[in-house]
Amino acid sequence: MRIWARLIGPRGAVWCEMVLDTGSSKTVVDERLLARMGYNLLEAQPIVIATASGRTEASIVTVRQLIALGMEATNLPVLAMPLWQSLGVDGLLGMDFLRRRNLFCNFGKGILLTLPFARNFLHRCQLVTHLFAAL
Amino acid sequence: MTERKPEPIEEIRKRFKDEWLLIKVTKHDKNGFPIEGILLLHTADREAVYEALEAAFKQGEQELLTCFAGPLVPEGWEVVLGAVVTL
Numbered sequence: 001m002r003i004w005a006r007l008i009g010p011r012g013a014v015w016c017e018m019v020l021d022t023g024s025s026k027t028v029v030d031e032r033l034l035a036r037m038g039y040n041l042l043e044a045q046p047i048v049i050a051t052a053s054g055r056t057e058a059s060i061v062t063v064r065q066l067i068a069l070g071m072e073a074t075n076l077p078v079l080a081m082p083l084w085q086s087l088g089v090d091g092l093l094g095m096d097f098l099r100r101r102n103l104f105c106n107f108g109k110g111i112l113l114t115l116p117f118a119r120n121f122l123h124r125c126q127l128v129t130h131l132f133a134a135l
Numbered sequence: 136m137t138e139r140k141p142e143p144i145e146e147i148r149k150r151f152k153d154e155w156l157l158i159k160v161t162k163h164d165k166n167g168f169p170i171e172g173i174l175l176l177h178t179a180d181r182e183a184v185y186e187a188l189e190a191a192f193k194q195g196e197q198e199l200l201t202c203f204a205g206p207l208v209p210e211g212w213e214v215v216l217g218a219v220v221t222l
Contacts, residue, residue, distance in 0.1 A: 002207060004168055004169075011189070011192035011193070012197045013197060013198045013199070014201060015199070015201070015202075017203070021216045021217060023216060023217025023218075025218065025220055026218065028218060032182060032185045033185055033201070036188050036189035036192075038192070048220075049218045049219070050218070050220075051217065051218050052217055053215075086212075087208060088203030089203070089207065090201060
């Protein structure tokens with residue numbers, strides 16, 4: 001599932017498409033895009049990544065702002081690594097970003113809904129009305 | 136390879152199937168999503184789009200859009216993503 005995301009970098013703002021990836025613990029952005037946006041990858045912290053088929057390496061870059069799915073994250077550490085050329089997205093939205101709200105998918109209707117965590121009983125009732133409409 | 140006329144982003148995507156696009160955003164919908172822009176580059180080379188993006192920023196552009204006007208992966212392929220950070 002591809003989702004529009006807005007990234008802010010030292011040189012400006014970029015809208016790009018990212019994949020919703022609940023199997024990824026961290027959000028990933030193509031390292032070439034981050035470099036062209038003005039982020040300094042040479043000073044980024046290297047890190048080891050475990051994938052389903054083995055291990056690889058990436059760097060951690062703190063993105064000034066990432067907006068997607070109605071959520072906004074500032075100074076978000078993301079994994080900078082090269083994404084495969086044939087993968088038609090610029091990044092993966094991982095659990096570090098997604099867990100900021102509740103996420104509901106209705107695959108039958110093609111609805112993806114994010115809702116804030118309930119603050120109290122009344123708020124929970126309000127949220128249920130949104131959920132009901134998406135069922 | 137360049138055009139200088141604002142047009143709906145979805146129409147640009149339909150016209151340049153299976154290419155990477157770089158678009159200067161000129162209009163948003165009520166939710167803030169880009170809906171119209173000026174096509175700056177279309178190419179099969181993703182790196183070329185990133186290069187052009189940097190050049191556009193250096194020329195003063197402030198809001199750009201990049202996307203692939205094709206499927207997530209080539210037809211017939213399946214996708215397995217996911218990555219776990221080990222400290």
